[in-house]
Amino acid sequence: MTLELRNVTKRVGVETHIYETDLTLATKGFNILLGATNAGKTSLIKMMAGLERPTSGEIRFNGENVTGVSTQKRNISLVHQFFVNYPSMNVFDNIASPLRVARESRKDIERRVHEAADILKLRPYLKRRPAELSGGQQQRTALARAIVKDSSLVLLDEPLANLDYKLREELRDQLPQLFADRGAIVVYATSEPSEALMLGGHTATVMDGRVTQFGETSGIYRTPRDVATAQVFSDPPINIASAQKRGNEILLGETRFAAQGPIAARPDGTYTLGIRPHFVTSTPAPNSAAVSGTVQVTELSGSESIAHFAMGNDVWVAQSQGVHAYDVGEKHDFYIDTTGCIFFDGHGALVV
Template sequence: MTLELRNVTKRVGADTHIHETSLRLEPGEFNILLGATNAGKSTLIKLMAGLEKPTSGEIRVDGENVTGLSPQKRNISLVHQFFINYPHMTVFDNIASPLRVAGIPKSEIAGRVEQAADILQLRPMLHRRPDELSGGQQQRCALARAIVKESKAIFLDEPLANLDYKLREELREQLPDLLAGRGTVIVYATSEPTEALLLGGRTALVHEGRIVQFGPTTEIYHNPANQLSATVFSDPPVNLAPVVKRGNRIELAGGHGWTVEGAVAAIPDGAYTVGVRPHFVSPVPVHERTVPIRGVVRITELSGSESVAHFEMGGHVWVSLSPGVHAYKVGEEHEFYMAPEHCFYFGENGDLVIKGDADG
């Protein structure tokens, strides 16, 4: 089946929660809604699932207008960030509940429930009630209930947010394979760019109630259509600063600059905004071609596996994200190395002009 939004909007009083949106989602792969908290991801899921009605526009399933249909008549599954289970039922009965409603034979129900329970590591808990489970176990129960039901659409609204790290990582790997081949539209909302990349599929970038780009996840990451897309799909945020191109030179504030060649050298001279993701700005020259830049360190965040430094350069605060532990002193100037071949150049309207390559 296909799920389509046609010119859908959602307004509450004077506030517009979803601006006019058209989107077509196909079955068989992950469709990811990626955006910050309050970007509009949950509202879009509620509109698709029938929990809310759009102010204007239509929701269509296989070409049929289902805008006025209740969630029960749409044959969907929905898992929230905050687990919802039936407190008076065992885990087995919670998982089995949609199958019983659908009239599935008892012999088949047991096998399907146990299969879902094995995948989500719930087999030892099947005879417990939800109040006897940890929060993570309760969320796994809710996931199992959604998976076991053969729905036309499965909506997952940040379903792994409350799970422990190890289980979250395992489920991120398992979910695409687990849900593949069902002919089901899968919509997965997340605020984590890394999670979107791990899940793959296709991603819609959501910002302030608008979808700013939609397409294959890795393609959007490597080729954001505009400055806003690059900002949404970067954590920590993408580094941005105004630059001026003159001939084969890019000039950055603070006296920094670099030589360009090829397609970047061919773009018209003038003002642009350069963007580079934090992991291409390092305290040591780890990339093949780098440009030295200097800035005053303002904030540091150190862990056992990586170091983050926020530094001020020419009136702009940039972020460096690098593996390992690096010694920074807050308030002191530090040298960093940027990989210019990974720069994005945006025009005055914010659209991507070119992805960079450089020499020197």
């Protein structure tokens, strides 16, 4: 099964929500839409669901054009960021609702609802109404409604965003199993790079209404095609600065280090250097080069220390293992692992 977006755009009034987009999604693994809030993930999902019609372009399902087909006539499940269940029905009836609309037999409904309830550990709550459930139970009910249906397209729009940390981890582990072997195309929208990496599958990075890259999740993380993709797929945000290549050396402000990797073969000139925060630490290592900056903000997570520091006009983030003390407002030396540097040319494209 495939879901194909062909030259799809979406404009509302004078605003463009989605610029021309081509995307082909398949059944294998999750298809993750990764991007910040308002990047256009929900617009894409609504168009895939048929809740909104693209301004131009086509949506094809298994090669068939379904652009104008109403949502009711498509076999779709959708789970929202907000816990959406029917307030007047108990959990059983909520899960059963898509089956009832499809006029399945009473016996079938009972069997399938119980199956779904078992998978999502909702058995004890079948008699309760949504208002009497915790957030996690409400969202599990919504997920049960999505899996009970055997739909060919499952759309999950930040389904874990409103859950607390513990539940989020638990459900995130379960999700890929839930939808494995169901033969459905699963689309999962998230704003967290770490979530995309944990779920695996394929990722489309979305920024300001454009899909900047689509491919295998880990591949995109390792070699983002351009600066925008690298920025979307990094948390804390990737450090960016302008750097010069001169001969065999890279000049980053007053720091110089040897050019290695693909950049070594490129002509001299100005490039954009990108380096993920975990390659910038406060302890020197064999391959590292020192940079210094004024510490602005520090965050401690226990296993990691994060420092935001100003270097010229750029603000960088350093992510070091262990607990480090930084004096805010003071100059501090940081060490960049030069093997972690990636370079983009004048058009923002990755140097390969």
